[in-house]
Amino acid sequence: MTDPAPGLNAEQLGAYFALIEVSSLLQYAVDEHLRADGDLSFVQFQILARLVDAPDGRLRMTDLADGLVYSRSGLTYQVGLLDKRGLIARSASPDDERSVMVTVTAAGRDLVAHVLPGHVDRVRQLLFEPMTGTDLATLGELLGRVRDHMRATPPRSAKPRARRDRTA
Amino acid sequence: MTDPAPGLNAEQLGAYFALIEVSSLLQYAVDEHLRADGDLSFVQFQILARLVDAPDGRLRMTDLADGLVYSRSGLTYQVGLLDKRGLIARSASPDDERSVMVTVTAAGRDLVAHVLPGHVDRVRQLLFEPMTGTDLATLGELLGRVRDHMRATPPRSAKPRARRDRTA
DNA sequence: TATTGTTATACTCTATAACTATA
DNA sequence: TATAGTTATAGAGTATAACAATA
Numbered sequence: 001m002t003d004p005a006p007g008l009n010a011e012q013l014g015a016y017f018a019l020i021e022v023s024s025l026l027q028y029a030v031d032e033h034l035r036a037d038g039d040l041s042f043v044q045f046q047i048l049a050r051l052v053d054a055p056d057g058r059l060r061m062t063d064l065a066d067g068l069v070y071s072r073s074g075l076t077y078q079v080g081l082l083d084k085r086g087l088i089a090r091s092a093s094p095d096d097e098r099s100v101m102v103t104v105t106a107a108g109r110d111l112v113a114h115v116l117p118g119h120v121d122r123v124r125q126l127l128f129e130p131m132t133g134t135d136l137a138t139l140g141e142l143l144g145r146v147r148d149h150m151r152a153t154p155p156r157s158a159k160p161r162a163r164r165d166r167t168a
Numbered sequence: 169m170t171d172p173a174p175g176l177n178a179e180q181l182g183a184y185f186a187l188i189e190v191s192s193l194l195q196y197a198v199d200e201h202l203r204a205d206g207d208l209s210f211v212q213f214q215i216l217a218r219l220v221d222a223p224d225g226r227l228r229m230t231d232l233a234d235g236l237v238y239s240r241s242g243l244t245y246q247v248g249l250l251d252k253r254g255l256i257a258r259s260a261s262p263d264d265e266r267s268v269m270v271t272v273t274a275a276g277r278d279l280v281a282h283v284l285p286g287h288v289d290r291v292r293q294l295l296f297e298p299m300t301g302t303d304l305a306t307l308g309e310l311l312g313r314v315r316d317h318m319r320a321t322p323p324r325s326a327k328p329r330a331r332r333d334r335t336a
Numbered sequence: 337t338a339t340t341g342t343t344a345t346a347c348t349c350t351a352t353a354a355c356t357a358t359a
Numbered sequence: 360t361a362t363a364g365t366t367a368t369a370g371a372g373t374a375t376a377a378c379a380a381t382a
C-alpha cells in the first residue's frame with residue numbers, strides 16, 4: 001500500500017480491494033434480507049439452493065461440502081439446523097453405506113421460493129443496476145475464468161482430511 | 169435457479185454466483201496465510217492496512233468503522249486485540265474529546281511489512297494470474313463503479329445508530 | 337488403511353443493548 | 360438531543376480432534 005506495494009500495482013490493488021468490498025457489502029445486504037424474510041443465514045440459503053438445483057433435490061454431504069468453502073463439521077452443524085426445521089431430510093445412501101444423502105423437503109422448496117424474489121431483488125438492485133449488458137457478459141466470463149483457475153490451481157477447501165501441515 | 173429464477177436471468181445468476189465463490193475462495197486463502205504468517209485475521213489486517221495507508225498512520229474509530237462492514241462494538245473488540253499486541257495505540261483526539269484516535273505503532277508497520285509480500289503473492293496467484301491487462305482494467309473499473317453504487321444507494325453498514333426498524 | 341460423517345469441545349467473532357461522556 | 364466509543368452479554372458459527380462405521 002502507500003507505495004504501490006511489493007508486487008501489486010495500484011490498478012491491481014484497486015481491483016482487489018473493490019472485489020473484497022463489493023462482495024462484503026453484497027453478502028451483508030443479502031444475509032440481512034434472508035434472515036429477516038426466512039430466518040436463514042446465507043450459508044443455509046446456499047445449501048438449500050444447491051439442493052433445489054440438484055437432480056431429485058438430493059446431494060451427498062460430501063457434494064455439499066465441495067463448492068461451499070466449508071469444514072465437514074460446520075456443514076454437519078448447518079445441515080442439522082435445517083433438519084430440525086424440516087427443510088431437509090437425511091437418509092442413508094443405497095450405494096455407499098458411509099454416505100448420507102441430503103434431500104430438500106417440500107417445506108424447504110417452499111421457503112426458498114418464498115425468499116428468492118426478495119433475494120434476487122437485492123442482488124439486482126445492488127449488483128446489476130449499475131451494469132450494462134456488456135458489463136454483465138464481461139464480468140461473468142471473467143469471474144468464471146478466475147473461479148475455475150482458483151478451483152483448479154492449488155489448495156482447495158476440500159483439502160485432504162488427514163493432513164495437518166497447515167503451518168499453523 | 170432451476171428455471172431461470174424470477175428476475176435474474178441465467179447470465180446474471182452465473183455472474184452473481186461466480187462473484188460470491190471467487191471472493192469466498194480468495195478470502196479463505198488470504199485469511200489462512202495471514203494467520204499462519206502473522207497471526208492476523210483478515211479483518212485485523214484490513215484495519216492495519218488502512219492505518220498504514222492513512223496520513224500519519226492515524227484514523228478515528230469512526231473512520232475505521234466506515235469502509236469496513238462492521239459494527240462499532242466489533243471494531244472496538246478487534247482494535248482492543250491489536251492494542252494488546254502493541255500493533256496500534258489509542259489516544260484521545262485533540263479536537264473532539266469524544267473521538268478516539270487509533271495509530272499504527274512501529275511494530276504494527278513491521279508486521280504489515282512482514283506479511284504483505286506473501287499476502288500479495290496469494291492474491292496475484294489466485295486472482296490475477298488468469299487475467300490479461302485488459303481484464304484487469306475492465307474489472308477494476310466495473311467493480312469500482314459497483315462499489316460506489318452500493319455505497320451511495322441505500323442502506324449502509326453505517327446505518328443510523330438509533331433505528332431499530334430492521335424488520336427483524 | 338482410507339473415506340464418510342458425527343460429536344464434543346473450545347474458541348472466535350459479532351451484534352444488541354445499556355451506559356458514559358462530550359458536542 | 361445526538362454522537363463517539365466501550366462494555367457486558369449472549370449467541371451463532373467455525374474448526375480441531377477424536378470417534379464410529381463402512382469401503
